[in-house]
Amino acid sequence: MARTRGPAFVAWFLLVAPLVVLGVVVWLLSLHDPPDPGDLTFLLSVVAPLVAFQLVGAFVVKRTPPNLVGWVYVAAPALVAVALLAQLGGVLIEVTDALSGRWSGWLALAGNGLFALGVGILGVFGLLLYPDGRLPDQRWRWLAAFGGASVGVAVGAQALQPDLGSGGSISNPITVGLMANVIAQVGDYAAIAVGLAVVGSAVSLILRYRRALMTPDLPRSRSRNVTRSSAGEPRASPFFDLEQSTKSVPSPGS
Numbered sequence: 001m002a003r004t005r006g007p008a009f010v011a012w013f014l015l016v017a018p019l020v021v022l023g024v025v026v027w028l029l030s031l032h033d034p035p036d037p038g039d040l041t042f043l044l045s046v047v048a049p050l051v052a053f054q055l056v057g058a059f060v061v062k063r064t065p066p067n068l069v070g071w072v073y074v075a076a077p078a079l080v081a082v083a084l085l086a087q088l089g090g091v092l093i094e095v096t097d098a099l100s101g102r103w104s105g106w107l108a109l110a111g112n113g114l115f116a117l118g119v120g121i122l123g124v125f126g127l128l129l130y131p132d133g134r135l136p137d138q139r140w141r142w143l144a145a146f147g148g149a150s151v152g153v154a155v156g157a158q159a160l161q162p163d164l165g166s167g168g169s170i171s172n173p174i175t176v177g178l179m180a181n182v183i184a185q186v187g188d189y190a191a192i193a194v195g196l197a198v199v200g201s202a203v204s205l206i207l208r209y210r211r212a213l214m215t216p217d218l219p220r221s222r223s224r225n226v227t228r229s230s231a232g233e234p235r236a237s238p239f240f241d242l243e244q245s246t247k248s249v250p251s252p253g254s
Contacts, residue, residue, distance in 0.1 A: 007065035011058040011074045015051070018081035022047075025088045032092075046084065050077035053122065068133035072126050079118030087111035090170055105173035108164035116158040120151030120194050127201035136208045143204065147197035154194050157187030 026043070057073025064070065090107035124147035128135065135144060162180045164170040 008058065008062040011054075011061040011070070014074050014078040015054040015058055018078055018085060019047070019051070022081055022085045022088070025085060025092060029088060029092050043084070047081070050080055053077045053126075066133065069126070069129050069131060070133070072121060072129060076118045076122035076126065079114050079121070083111045083113075083115035083118060085111075086114065087164075090164070094170065104170050105164065108170040109159050109172055109174070112161060112164055113155045113159035116155045117151065120147075120154055123194065123198040124148075124151060124201050127198065127205050130205055130208075136204050136211075140204055143197065143200045147194070147201065150190055150193035150197050154187065154190035157183055157190050161187070 053073045054077045057070045057075075057077075060067055060070030061074060086107045090104035090111065093104040093107065125144070128140065128144060128147065135141060160172065160174070160179075160183045162172050162183075164172050
């Protein structure tokens with residue numbers, strides 16, 4: 001039990017801390033400029049699914065810390081929350097003139113990059129590694145490499161966009177103007193590549209599920225997670241076995 005307390009604490013911290021700071025920044029922004037109801041609705045529509053993923057991830061991390069799916073579901077939404085925090089922080093600096101305008105540009109740049117990173121990791125690896133935190137088999141390593149590279153390129157392209165912030169109100173501090181069109185095209189191609197990787201990950205999940213349904217009957221002593229078939233015989237069902245349990249269901253006569 002003690003071995004799971006540390007990972008569980010980290011998981012809950014990644015859930016709570018970004019949300020608390022994000023709430024404080026939104027409150028500070030509202031003091032200077034009352035937010036538009038549409039903006040608040042959009043923010044809640046983004047934050048609510050993130051919290052849902054993190055709650056599932058925190059549960060998985062608490063039960064089975066080595067399972068990478070739990071960490072993906074916890075860390076990727078935390079990256080998106082930090083991205084929103086950075087972008088709103090840049091807007092807050094612009095509104096209050098608290099710091100140099102260059103700081104707002106760096107914050108918005110970090111926000112763009114982290115948002116793409118969090119969404120990309122969640123979309124690709126949240127499906128590809130589900131449910132046991134491993135690839136379906138070694139043949140899917142190419143998809144993991146392709147997805148990781150696509151997400152990396154998308155992160156760079158988003159971070160180098162010339163106009164950042166809401167409605168492009170903040171100028172990027174490092175983008176060269178002549179490269180803006182090239183960066184935009186690279187970003188479009190990278191987004192398509194990430195989308196293809198997500199589709200491939202979804203296909204791997206479907207195939208994994210079908211393979212689990214087609215798993216032949218196993219003896220109780222060898223099965224890791226045993227369910228009952230329609231005939232009452234034990235049947236291996238590893239698809240939802242997040243903990244890779246060695247428990248078995250007793251026979252009807254026991």
